Amino acid sequence: MTKTILLKNRPKGTPTLADFEFVTDNTESSIANGELLLETVYVSVDPYLRGRMSDAKSYVPPFELNKPIHSGVIAKVTASKNERFKAGDYVSGMLDWKTQQISSGEGLLKVDPSKAPLSAYLGILGMTGLTAYLGLTQIGQPKAGETLVVSGAAGAIGSVVGQIGKLLGLRVVGIAGTDEKIEMLKSKFGFDAGINYNTTKDMPAAIAEAAPNGVDIYFDNVGGPISDAVFFSINKFARMVICGAISVYNNTQLPKGLSVQPFLVKNSALMQGFIVSNYAEKFPEAMTQLSQWLAEDKLTYTETVVEGFDNIPTAFIDLFEGKNTGKMIVKL
Amino acid sequence: MTKTILLKNRPKGTPTLADFEFVTDNTESSIANGELLLETVYVSVDPYLRGRMSDAKSYVPPFELNKPIHSGVIAKVTASKNERFKAGDYVSGMLDWKTQQISSGEGLLKVDPSKAPLSAYLGILGMTGLTAYLGLTQIGQPKAGETLVVSGAAGAIGSVVGQIGKLLGLRVVGIAGTDEKIEMLKSKFGFDAGINYNTTKDMPAAIAEAAPNGVDIYFDNVGGPISDAVFFSINKFARMVICGAISVYNNTQLPKGLSVQPFLVKNSALMQGFIVSNYAEKFPEAMTQLSQWLAEDKLTYTETVVEGFDNIPTAFIDLFEGKNTGKMIVKL
Structure with missing residues (x-):
């Protein structure tokens, strides 16, 4: 049957x-x-x-x-x-x-x-890990000492992005929707700071506080108002990896939000949509790195x-x- | 005195x-x-x-x-x-x-x-020409046969961007605010098509019609609702040069508009803020090319x-x- x-x-x-x-x-x-x-x-x-x-x-x-x-x-x-x-x-x-x-x-x-x-x-050794690694490295272009903010941070991709960010020497701030998730981001995945968007009234202020040197890389899994709040803290030459927009996938009307163009101009910032399948030629390199980190117990999931x-x-x-x-x- | x-x-x-x-x-x-x-x-x-x-x-x-x-x-x-x-x-x-x-x-x-x-x-031989040339070539990455849409097309930068687009073999669509400007874009600057945003009711439909193969490059001088309308026609791997946002510079409240993230994800598209001063090392190359085109009467202003x-x-x-x-x- x-x-x-x-x-x-x-x-x-x-x-x-x-x-x-x-x-x-x-x-x-x-x-x-x-x-x-x-x-x-x-x-x-x-x-x-x-x-x-x-x-x-x-x-x-x-x-x-x-x-x-x-x-x-x-x-x-x-x-x-x-x-x-x-x-x-x-x-x-x-x-x-x-x-x-x-x-x-x-x-x-x-x-x-x-x-x-x-x-x-x-x-972690499939599309999730490849998406986290290649999105962060290919579009995010991380440099040690920079600050990374991840939305959907407790999700499959977000939790791996944050860990890779730490392995690459970044300050990592995660955004998620419950206190339990925030606690886990810090205790289990090594994030430096976490923001619960369901209990935070002033998201732009919370992001500014968690990223005192500003945001160099934003790895976006959610879109919508959470992502809008990040724009107020981006640094010059910030890179925003647009990996998903789960917050609006079920919208029946076109989602409205912040007009981001003035923020991009002011900061010479970049936003780029990321689909892992566009980076197939990088899969072997990414799998090698992910497998090595996993074998060394440097990544958990x-x-x-x-x-x-x-x-x-x-x-x-x-x-x-x-x-x-x-x-x-x-x-x- | x-x-x-x-x-x-x-x-x-x-x-x-x-x-x-x-x-x-x-x-x-x-x-x-x-x-x-x-x-x-x-x-x-x-x-x-x-x-x-x-x-x-x-x-x-x-x-x-x-x-x-x-x-x-x-x-x-x-x-x-x-x-x-x-x-x-x-x-x-x-x-x-x-x-x-x-x-x-x-x-x-x-x-x-x-x-x-x-x-x-x-x-044309100053910041205007440099901005048009370097924004289009460095972020826009034009390839002959592609379609370029320019907003603020009758402005100082827009009119040069469109002409350079034609010199590089693109289909060029300009957006401006009067019929006289649209006429000038076509007759004087060689644009293939023009859209008057003040008299067009359905901007997304007008853009789709003027760009039947979709939009590969958008050179944005204005931001706001005009730019939002372009997202409905962007192609996979589209590049959006965010050069200015004149439509919102005088806003006293934060401008709201289309949430662009889902469009960027769907199309693996890129938006990048452009400031000409970031590209100073390319000025000599750009000035040589602009002066040559001007001497050959290939650019007008x-x-x-x-x-x-x-x-x-x-x-x-x-x-x-x-x-x-x-x-x-x-x-x-």
Whole structure:
């Protein structure tokens, strides 16, 4: 029996369970030459999937209605007629939200459970780690002694960005939404300071206080009013890595905010949208560095693991209420 | 008799004549060794001066109250005890709003009235031309066949940016505020298309129509709602040169507008504030290219010349109502 999750409706505002449909297929899967049969082990749910559920123009085509959604998945090879893979191997790749599926092997990477926990290949050694490392280094251009502010700091990407910032000699300030998250940023991930945006009345003043030398790099996962507040403290030649805008992904109207142009002119500052796939030629270098730091225990990570295939839509929806700490993963 | 214009008040909103004070000094000027006596010939009035009249943090220190304002000036040397200059020379530099003044010669450049009209050294062969050329090439990174949109296109910088865009093989779309300006952009400066923002109801649609292949480079002189409209048409990897934000310089409250972060993420797009003084090492290369194009009649320019020292404040204030076409200059 194979279960599949289809996109039933394009969400209006925040996605709801009614936007997803479960279907069950009892046909037995059989593979042709060159193919493999995969059993899903871990499914990554990520904010960027919200964009693909809309049909607005974006950097990747939207999901089709009544077709399976797909995202980063770790799967076990249960049968193989492909010489690159054998039964028992584990792979990572962009795969459908299905309990099992057939693949040609294209785009799949073998992952080694003896080197790191399997779920790490969806996180710190996957797109999450690559995004944090390459966004910070390629656009942020950090120099030791500078100040980095990270929004969504307790999220999967943000918590890695902050740690890499510390490894590179930066003062690191994290913005997150609960006191528990702020405490964790400091005690677990080594951030120098944290700001709880839900309890802080004057965000620009709080940022100015946490970054007394001004902000040289802003790694932005959230957009919206939190990001607007950072502009009041940016230094000359500041770099703003625009990695995500989770605060406005569910908006049904165009988001309004601060007009940022005068701040950019005054400070000769840069804002640049970051998509990790544009930096594919840098992946090997980044993986080498991340693996080394992980082996040296210089990087740590947090996962929120939800159990059960049926809970994938709920886990995805919970992202927008900040219910996760670190990478949100569903384990089958 | 020497007349001087002082900054009397920091303007609130749009500057008024009451923000300026004229003083007259009848002492005869006498120069010491190493000094020169300068008689002002042309004074440049520019939107960026508005920023220096406020005491907000900026890339240059603010003007002091009850002190002379200064800007780009062309002056004639009437007496010299400095070996680099002799009486009868013409110089350009950042000089006080005075009918005559004493200088140490520091920061002054000799300009040659036989090679170009003197006023050109405040415009196309001065900061205006350098800003247009270096902003477009260094941040815009133009590639032949791409589409460039320029706001404030009939202004001093915009009209040069558009012409350089054509020389570099771009499709060039200009945004300006009257039908006469739009007509001039096309007939005089060779723009491919123009949009009158005062008569266009749906700016995003007009931009999409004028840029059927999308916008690769946006050279922004104005900020505000005009710039917001451009984001709906930007291409992947678009570059936005943020050179000025004249539409909001006089705002007394923080300007609000489109939240641009989601557009930057979707398109891996870049916005960068541009200040010409950051690119001083590129000035010689830029001056060589601009002088060559000018000598080959490949660049043309427009000036709005106002007569009389006493009219400097009025000319400056008129900038914010778009009364100038091209470079606004006061001739003494």
